[in-house]
Amino acid sequence: MKNSILTLLAIASLTACKKKETTTVDNTMDSTKMASPKDSTMMTTDSTAMKEATTMLSEQDKTFADAAAKGGMMEVILGNIAATNGSNQKVKDFGIMMVDDHTKANNELKTWAMTANYKLPTNLDADQQKTVDNLKMKMGADFDKAYINLMVPDHKAVIEAFKKESMAGTGDLKAFATKTIPTLETHLKKAEDAMKMIK
Template sequence: MKKRVSIILLISLFVLSTVTMLAFAADKGLAGKDKDFIKKAASGGMMEVELGQLAESKAQNPEVKNFGKRMVTDHGKANEELKTLAQQKNVTLPTKLERKHRSMVDKLNKASAAEFDKKYMSDMVKDHKHDVDDFRKATQKVKDPEVKAWAEKTLPVLEQHLQQAQELAAKVGAKVK
């Protein structure tokens, strides 16, 4: 009887240690803050693409339409790169927008054609200021070298978007906070 209990205990210990090792291997050691950055960047990137598509169809100013097209192209490319990176790191990306991003899309979708350009460009300045700040912090604080490299590669593009958004916001008379 004691021998049977010992064998069961030994098997249980083996199974438990195997499961624990598999869990650590699946995680690949990615820090929680690195995962949070990836997920936040993915949601923001999805929003940029969706808003860019909206701008392509709804904007009246041709420059605003072109800016929207650039958002679809640039953020679409970055999203694909991030998707590949997330798969390598076993990080599950969100499949739908965060509530705050969904709210922004819904608000702009309801805007009249006359007010869309101003609201969109105002939001793009605000959002890209936030993105540039987040990506700058990530280049300093992210632990994983591949995630950090992606953030470093993406940051200059976001800085260009911010500059272009600020210039275009001024042209269309958008209120920038």
């Protein structure tokens, strides 16, 4: 009798252990389902896509984006100076137009950069800063002449760079360049008109 009670207890104990093992296995399977490789892949998809977007940019795109960002910043800074230091109304109006149009273009470029996960420069290069510093020192007619004499060749060069990106660039950056060219051509015409007035 004693032996049969011990046998029953042993069987009950083994059954309980087996149930625990089954429960443990089931829980493990549930946790595996919760952290499946598919879910992990979904979590890293966004960051991977962003890295791939950056690496897919051509050298042409990167060079253009950097130059456009720095050039756009400079146009806004100089436009603000023109509105204050200029004496000819055409020069002042041109400066205000530069601030408005290039601020808009700069914001579009920043939006592109965020989407492409590309870090744009946030400062002018040394030569650009020197140009800004020199123009800050000029006032009235001296400023008008120096500013417009800079804006005409500057916009010719910028238009060429945007046309190159429009032909050789890729994706949204190419579309941005193409869309911006007519505005830049308007700037060039206004700068040439102002140049005639101050000679």
